[in-house]
Amino acid sequence: MKNQKLLLLLVTLIALLAGFLAGLWTGSRFAASPQPAQLSDLGSEQKDAYVALVAMTYAASHDKSRALAQLQPLKSPNFELLVSGVLERAARQQQAPEKLAALAQLALDLGAPRAALARYLPASAPDPATATVIPSPVPAATPTPTPTPAPARPSATPTPTPTPVPTRTATATATPAARARAAQTINVRSGPGTNYPVVGALPADEDALIVARNPAGDWWQIQQQDGVLGWVYGAVISITEDTSAIPEATEIPTPPATATPALAPTATAAPQPAGPTFRVVSRRLWGVAENGGEIAGEGINCGGKHELHIKVIDAAGSPLNGVTLQSLYDDEEHVTGDRGPGGTEWVLFAPGNGVKVIRDVDGSPVSSDSVDAPTDPRSIANSDLMAGGFCTSEAQCEIFKQGLGCFGHYSWDVVFQRAY
Numbered sequence: 001m002k003n004q005k006l007l008l009l010l011v012t013l014i015a016l017l018a019g020f021l022a023g024l025w026t027g028s029r030f031a032a033s034p035q036p037a038q039l040s041d042l043g044s045e046q047k048d049a050y051v052a053l054v055a056m057t058y059a060a061s062h063d064k065s066r067a068l069a070q071l072q073p074l075k076s077p078n079f080e081l082l083v084s085g086v087l088e089r090a091a092r093q094q095q096a097p098e099k100l101a102a103l104a105q106l107a108l109d110l111g112a113p114r115a116a117l118a119r120y121l122p123a124s125a126p127d128p129a130t131a132t133v134i135p136s137p138v139p140a141a142t143p144t145p146t147p148t149p150a151p152a153r154p155s156a157t158p159t160p161t162p163t164p165v166p167t168r169t170a171t172a173t174a175t176p177a178a179r180a181r182a183a184q185t186i187n188v189r190s191g192p193g194t195n196y197p198v199v200g201a202l203p204a205d206e207d208a209l210i211v212a213r214n215p216a217g218d219w220w221q222i223q224q225q226d227g228v229l230g231w232v233y234g235a236v237i238s239i240t241e242d243t244s245a246i247p248e249a250t251e252i253p254t255p256p257a258t259a260t261p262a263l264a265p266t267a268t269a270a271p272q273p274a275g276p277t278f279r280v281v282s283r284r285l286w287g288v289a290e291n292g293g294e295i296a297g298e299g300i301n302c303g304g305k306h307e308l309h310i311k312v313i314d315a316a317g318s319p320l321n322g323v324t325l326q327s328l329y330d331d332e333e334h335v336t337g338d339r340g341p342g343g344t345e346w347v348l349f350a351p352g353n354g355v356k357v358i359r360d361v362d363g364s365p366v367s368s369d370s371v372d373a374p375t376d377p378r379s380i381a382n383s384d385l386m387a388g389g390f391c392t393s394e395a396q397c398e399i400f401k402q403g404l405g406c407f408g409h410y411s412w413d414v415v416f417q418r419a420y
Contacts, residue, residue, distance in 0.1 A: 059102040080110040188230035192219030194364040212249035233363030236322035276367035282415035302406035322361035328354035350408035351376035
């Protein structure tokens with residue numbers, strides 16, 4: 001009897017163990033496997049926070065390859081523009097300076113122009129090798145005229161002229177070593193503004209010593225290699241070294257009167273060209289393949305790009321660097337020349353953006369056409385969609401639009417031309 005009870009207990013334990021093992025096997029077979037989240041599916045605010053975290057990590061490690069690897073899952077066509085966009089939005093939200101500095105440094109190291117990031121980057125120490133060049137005018141400013149006082153009087157006119165310019169330059173530029181350089185030849189004016197006459201030109205890729213700034217800080221007084229002093233607009237130059245020690249100019253000339261004597265009307269007076277200074281002469285939607293997609297049977301695999309490429313040319317068709325454009329929806333400014341001759345770029349987020357020209361190469365304000373670059377198919381003309389291969393007829397285009405085909409993934413080329 002005792003053996004039968006022991007046998008029954010043993011059979012029961014074996015049955016329980018078998019049931020437990022069967023349950024484990026069934027669960028492992030039919031349990032749902034989690035799908036990994038994609039960074040590219042994050043919302044815009046979450047992406048901005050992620051990019052800022054990558055920038056802060058980069059500021060500590062300076063590991064560029066690691067930063068690029070961390071940005072890669074966002075699937076952006078241009079990481080430099082991505083980080084620059086996050087920086088501008090963070091600046092408008094007045095976020096912490098250290099975060100802005102980290103984003104600016106990452107954007108700079110990814111290829112963004114220093115001039116657009118200088119206000120966010122920490123001040124750098126002046127280059128001692130450059131600083132030693134500055135005192136060179138001092139010996140010329142202090143010749144020893146004491147042995148020949150008598151001949152000095154007859155030559156009163158020529159003698160004083162070299163003295164004022166070097167003396168003022170030496171006192172104004174004794175400490176800083178900042179230098180200005182332009183991507184193309186720009187005007188040098190007699191004062192800080194386009195209402196001052198042109199007194200010279202700063203050739204492309206030629207350095208000039210910065211000696212002073214205007215009160216607003218948007219014009220710089222420079223001394224060129226031939227010693228000539230003049231003013232250039234800050235938006236059309238790049239600056240090397242720190243400018244925090246550059247003094248404010250104390251002797252800014254009064255702007256010349258703009259009024260001119262009335263002239264008798266003549267039949268040969270040439271009227272100014274009607275319309276804006278800058279016109280849109282070309283606007284083109286990228287094709288499906290050009291945007292990174294493909295046509296698959298009767299369907300379309302949408303490409304992943306969403307870019308706006310701008311080129312600005314003069315009346316003769318030559319590219320213009322140093323022209324400032326502004327986006328219509330967030331006031332972000334870009335200057336041509338940072339993406340090839342006369343070129344610049346925007347990253348387009350849904351539902352798109354638009355741009356216009358706001359300043360010429362010398363910084364003067366201008367009138368301009370505005371152009372839209374939508375990424376919502378409902379805002380794109382059927383003719384543009386058919387030219388890009390997204391649909392083949394008016395009816396098919398309307399169906400494509402109703403289904404929000406390729407929403408957020410369109411790219412455009414736009415050309416502005418100056419009237420002169």
